[in-house]
Amino acid sequence: MVRGSVGVIFGETGTFEFKVMVLDSSKVYRGAYVKVWHDASSDEKDHTWVLGQVMAIKRSSDSFSIEEAMKGQRTDKSDDRIVAEVMIIGSRDENGMLRSPVIPFSPGSPIFAADEGLTRAVLGLTGNEMDIGLLEGTNIKVQLSVNSLVQKHCSILAKTGSGKSYTASVLLEELLDQNIPLLIIDPHSEYSSLKVPGEGNEEDFSRFGVTPKGYGSKITVYTPASKSLNPDADELFRLNGMNLTVKDLTSIFPDNFSTTHTGILYEAIQKVRAEMETYTIEDLIFEVGNDKSKAKWNVISVLEQIRDTGILSPNPTSIEQLFQKGKASVIDFKGVTPELQSMIVASLCTSLFEERKLNRIPPGMLVVEEAHNYAPEKGFSKTTSTDILRTIASEGRKFGLGMMVISQRPARIDKNVLSQCGTQVIMKVTNPNDLKAISKGLEGVTSYVEEELMRLPPGVAMLVSNEIERPVLVDIRIRKSKHGGESVNVLKAARTVTPPPPVMSVENHETSRPAPVRRPMPELHPTVSGPDSDMMIDIPVVDIPEPASNITPPPKRQPSRQPRAEDGSEGGGKLFKKLFGANR
Ligand SMILES: Nc1ncnc2c1ncn2[C@@H]1O[C@H](COP(=O)(O)OP(=O)(O)O)[C@@H](O)[C@H]1O
Ligand SMILES: [Mg+2]
Numbered sequence: 001m002v003r004g005s006v007g008v009i010f011g012e013t014g015t016f017e018f019k020v021m022v023l024d025s026s027k028v029y030r031g032a033y034v035k036v037w038h039d040a041s042s043d044e045k046d047h048t049w050v051l052g053q054v055m056a057i058k059r060s061s062d063s064f065s066i067e068e069a070m071k072g073q074r075t076d077k078s079d080d081r082i083v084a085e086v087m088i089i090g091s092r093d094e095n096g097m098l099r100s101p102v103i104p105f106s107p108g109s110p111i112f113a114a115d116e117g118l119t120r121a122v123l124g125l126t127g128n129e130m131d132i133g134l135l136e137g138t139n140i141k142v143q144l145s146v147n148s149l150v151q152k153h154c155s156i157l158a159k160t161g162s163g164k165s166y167t168a169s170v171l172l173e174e175l176l177d178q179n180i181p182l183l184i185i186d187p188h189s190e191y192s193s194l195k196v197p198g199e200g201n202e203e204d205f206s207r208f209g210v211t212p213k214g215y216g217s218k219i220t221v222y223t224p225a226s227k228s229l230n231p232d233a234d235e236l237f238r239l240n241g242m243n244l245t246v247k248d249l250t251s252i253f254p255d256n257f258s259t260t261h262t263g264i265l266y267e268a269i270q271k272v273r274a275e276m277e278t279y280t281i282e283d284l285i286f287e288v289g290n291d292k293s294k295a296k297w298n299v300i301s302v303l304e305q306i307r308d309t310g311i312l313s314p315n316p317t318s319i320e321q322l323f324q325k326g327k328a329s330v331i332d333f334k335g336v337t338p339e340l341q342s343m344i345v346a347s348l349c350t351s352l353f354e355e356r357k358l359n360r361i362p363p364g365m366l367v368v369e370e371a372h373n374y375a376p377e378k379g380f381s382k383t384t385s386t387d388i389l390r391t392i393a394s395e396g397r398k399f400g401l402g403m404m405v406i407s408q409r410p411a412r413i414d415k416n417v418l419s420q421c422g423t424q425v426i427m428k429v430t431n432p433n434d435l436k437a438i439s440k441g442l443e444g445v446t447s448y449v450e451e452e453l454m455r456l457p458p459g460v461a462m463l464v465s466n467e468i469e470r471p472v473l474v475d476i477r478i479r480k481s482k483h484g485g486e487s488v489n490v491l492k493a494a495r496t497v498t499p500p501p502p503v504m505s506v507e508n509h510e511t512s513r514p515a516p517v518r519r520p521m522p523e524l525h526p527t528v529s530g531p532d533s534d535m536m537i538d539i540p541v542v543d544i545p546e547p548a549s550n551i552t553p554p555p556k557r558q559p560s561r562q563p564r565a566e567d568g569s570e571g572g573g574k575l576f577k578k579l580f581g582a583n584r
Contacts, residue, residue: 005110006034007084013104015088020111022057022082030057031137031473033114034086040103050101051114051122052086055448059083086111089470092121098469116140124468130174132167133208136460136473141209144171144423146178148467150365150402152422153393157410157438162427163459164406165190166483167476168367171404171425172328176215181364182328183352185345185374191330192221192232193484200478208477215481219328224311224344225335233332239347241312242278245269251350253306253343254384261299264291268299280314281307309340319351323361338373345374345385353392356401363400366392371405372412380412393420411437424464425474428456442471 006027007020022028032054039047059082064074090100119140120126127145135142149171156171158164165188172194175182184191197212205211223233240248246266250257257265268287272279285303288296306312322329331348333341345368355361368374368389375389376382392403393416405421407413411433419441429435435450442449442464449471453462456473464471 002110004112006113007111009036009105009109009111010107013107015101015104017055017085017087018052018105020054020084020086022084025082027113028054028057028082028084028111029137030054033119033135033138034111035114035118036105036109036111038091038101038103038105040101040106048091049118050091050105051089051118052111053089054084055087056085057082089122098122098124122469123472125472127467129178130171131208131210131477132170132174132463133461133474133477136475142463142472142474144174144465145467146175146180148465149423150175150180150363151397151400152466153396153403153405153420154423154425155405155407155410155418155421156425156427157407157429157434158427158461159429159431159434160408162429162456163461163476164408164427165369166459166479167425167427167461168369168404168406169194169479169481169483170476172367173213173215173480175365176218176326176328179326181323181325181362182367183322183348183364184328184330184367185333185369186330187333187341187370187373189230189232189332189334190369190484191328192219192332193482194328194330195219196482198479198482204478210477210480213480215328218326219330221330221332222317222322223332223334224340226310229335230332235317236313237317237331237344238313238315239311239344240316241281241307242314242316244281244284244312249303249306251346253302256302257299260293260295261302264288264293264296264299267291281312311340311344319348319355319361323352323355323364325362325364342374342383342385346383346388349385349388349392353388353396353399353401356396356399363402365402365404366396367404367406369406371407371417372409375405375414375417377412377414386414390414390416393417410434410441413437415441422466424462426453426462426464427460428458429453 006024007022009018010021011019013019020028020034028034034052034054035049036052037047038050041047059080061074061077061080063079068074088100090098093099116138119135119138125135125140125142127143127148129146130144130149132142132144134140154171156164156168169191172182172184172191176194186192195214195216197214199212220235221233222235222237223230224237227233227236246262246269249265250262265284265288268284268291271290272283272287276283281303285300285307288299288303291299331344333344336344349366352361352366356363371389372380374383374385376386389403392401393405396403403417403421405413405417409431410418410429411431415437418437421441424438424442426438429438435453438453439450449462452471452473456462459476461474461476462471463474
């Protein structure tokens, strides 16, 4: 036995695989990296260390037969034979190219545990900026390159509770450490916890070589609802409500305007523009009210409901404010209905892409949690935000706008979006459709990879990237900041006395310019903070009082009336139900 060797090659060997009689079973296990000196070629310059990986391992005994087993348990196991199947990955030549041997290995050659240098070099783990964890079963750090991750996009896929948000946060921490601007679409209020230093035992932190850290000064949480609905938010998020054009309105709310409606709107906007330098949606409502057609009531109704979402403001949140070096802006969708979320994502991402193209904001990354809701695959549902997310996926890299797509339903995300991701971090997946969707999008994925994905333990991810030679398993490091996606303890909640729902008051934060009369945004689909999108609970609708008297209507004009779509035709009624789910 050669010193340090952990096994010996035997039997028939090939250039892609060989079998090994295992001598040290603590070093040879499924997934372990091993090396073998290849000197079968007569040309000495081909002699080199070759990296391989143990794909399967079997143990048997010649002396213990079925007859022996019938007699009872066996005590002496010393003559067990352990045989491993090793797949050859290859070696790097002097130009850094990966090469596979062309001549089979010699039976009798010793194999050794692979060293860090060879493993890194052959696998192509050459990034050195983002520390995401350890190569499974080793102490070798897995580091990614910021440029590759951001520019070529990245997806994080796994079933619920497998660690997607956790892993995403690990990547976000690393990106924040590198001062990359981040815009995070957060449907479950999970990412504000990036502010708080993590908790955990010291051993885990030291195993990964990190220390607890909060990113408080770098994170701003925005709410598109209100501070009373989302008291943890730092700022309100608002879209521009001034001087809206037909295009603005129809692109944010595409399904709500027919051609007739668009015509009426167009005419009204022309008239308002002729009279005023700046106008609000209230002015538009007034002007549409002067139209002679009956169809105007539908337009008015839709406009009123858009106004009533409260999302439009004369002081919109600027993209420049949201997307800054060293900052992460979290758009926390707590208390916002799915339809309004999609509209906000559509509008926000359109501006983000435009501003980036004009170089008004620095390169950075857009992070979309529960991406299947904002860019669903055809046939599942249709949302306003799909088109822009598809555009960013296909064109973002040209402009240095990266996208991180996170989802528990890979089969339900738009294929065009998923296929553009150069880095995939995949954790446990068991749904056959999702497995199929993942393997379709990955080159060279074998049935071995699918098998592996079904069995991944918590905290372990498969990393697939253009930069590395083959998928590797990564033991994702502990978070520096606190994890916010803890699941809801249903039993504990049931045993606790619930405080009354928050009072939904109208907030008027835009004091510098005339504010439109706004009704509070009813919270009809309050989301429970947690990792699971299925975790929505229905809370009875609270009666909302009319706006308090401290709200000033626009001084220039008063809306002519408050029309309702009484004829029950299409238009506002539907949108209102879509947005708020019930009547006021
Ligand atoms: N790498 C990890 N290290 C330690 N714990 C983890 C890791 N990944 C996930 N977890 C644990 O698993 C739970 C679920 O993770 P989470 O990211 O919220 O799931 P998902 O977003 O996929 O639904 C978390 O509460 C966290 O404690
Ligand atoms: Mg999650």
